[in-house]
Amino acid sequence: MQNAIRNFLFGSVVAVALAACGGESASGTASSSGESTGQKVVMGLDDSFPPMGFRNEKNELVGFDIDMAREAAKRAGLNVELKPIDWSAKESELNSKRVDMLWNGLTITPQRQQQLLLSKPYMDNYQIIVVRPDSVINTKADLNGKIVAVQDGSSAVDAVEADQNTAKSFKELKKYADNVTALMDVSAKRVDALVVDEVVGRYYVSKKLNEYKVLGDNFGTEQYAVAFRKDDQALEQKIQGALDSMKADGTSAKIATKWFGKDIIK
Structure with a gap:
């Protein structure tokens, strides 16, 4: 990881x-x-x-x-x-x-x-889901038809792909070189959500609490x-x-x- x-x-x-x-x-x-x-x-x-x-x-x-x-x-x-x-x-x-x-x-x-x-x-380090505060996404099921971001090569990729039914429902699984860029694209509405290690995701989210929210649902731990x-x-x-x-x-x-x-x- x-x-x-x-x-x-x-x-x-x-x-x-x-x-x-x-x-x-x-x-x-x-x-x-x-x-x-x-x-x-x-x-x-x-x-x-x-x-x-x-x-x-x-x-x-x-x-x-x-x-x-x-x-x-x-x-x-x-x-x-x-x-x-x-x-x-x-x-x-x-x-x-x-x-x-x-x-x-x-x-x-x-x-x-x-x-x-x-x-x-x-x-416990969960694979959390980060979205915009005004997002209609509240659970993994709500990712159906959405563009979901992950860091290429990260454990988030393995966690998402392990949940085959959910992953197949995405419009696109978009892979980024780093999570910082992916978070920026969440804010800019270029992607709908980011799946990321909790220790990393919460660290960045805590610096910009008004720009993101973390769902209660996750992709494992x-x-x-x-x-x-x-x-x-x-x-x-x-x-x-x-x-x-x-x-x-x-x-x-x-x-x-x-x-x-x-x-x-x-």
């Missing part, structure tokens, strides 16, 4: 590690802050995946998963170092102990469940988790405990609303 999303996001970025705070890293070296309180854990991420993790105009690492990780680490008494990595080699980075956990919109799959130690799902090495149950338990407490006291919901305009935490 992530590879498809990243195709349209912000171009190439410089993979430079940001030491968020002190202690020792996975490699045993000190972080740039010089602090030494608490165990240091290195978090591997892709820094070109907004809104989960990316660089802002000041070249600072920001995003939903980064906010979640920092809060969880604080509650667990840990110091987290953010380390951008080659996401296509994330399993190797983790198992070679260059990072201690992977946290950046990681989709749960049967293969990853066998190879990695995963947290409980913390988010996938789940996100944090990944650890199989033998690192201690770290997984600390992070899971922090995530549980963040959900219970509403902190996760606040972070989600900040980035997506809505609480979409599982």
Whole structure:
């Protein structure tokens, strides 16, 4: 899923590690802050995946998963170092102990469940349907005879095509190089709807709430988790405990609303 999303996001970025705070890293070296309180854990991420993790105009690492990780680490008494990595080699980075956990919109799959130690799902990523506020489209069935946009090569394409009956009812399934252009065409009435990953779609919709609405209906879901090495149950338990407490006291919901305009935490 992530590879498809990243195709349209912000171009190439410089993979430079940001030491968020002190202690020792996975490699045993000190972080740039010089602090030494608490165990240091290195978090591997892709820094070109907004809104989960990316660089802002000041070249600072920001995003939903980064906010979640920092809060969880604080509650667990840990110091987290953010380390951008080659996401296509994330399993190797983790198992070679260059990072201690992977946290950046990681989709749960049967293969990853066998190879990695995963947290409980913390988010459902639906394939949502975005339309204009004045649209008569309210359900998937209303897409009959309509022009529907998707990002070419994205998981939205697979999700739509898997629902054969609905897909056959479209006037056209129009594929775009990126979702930003597709959203512009929704506004301009060149297409009737866009099917897109919720984490991406809600991020952009939250910036222009008057231009779009998200339907209650969708084209399916996938789940996100944090990944650890199989033998690192201690770290997984600390992070899971922090995530549980963040959900219970509403902190996760606040972070989600900040980035997506809505609480979409599982």
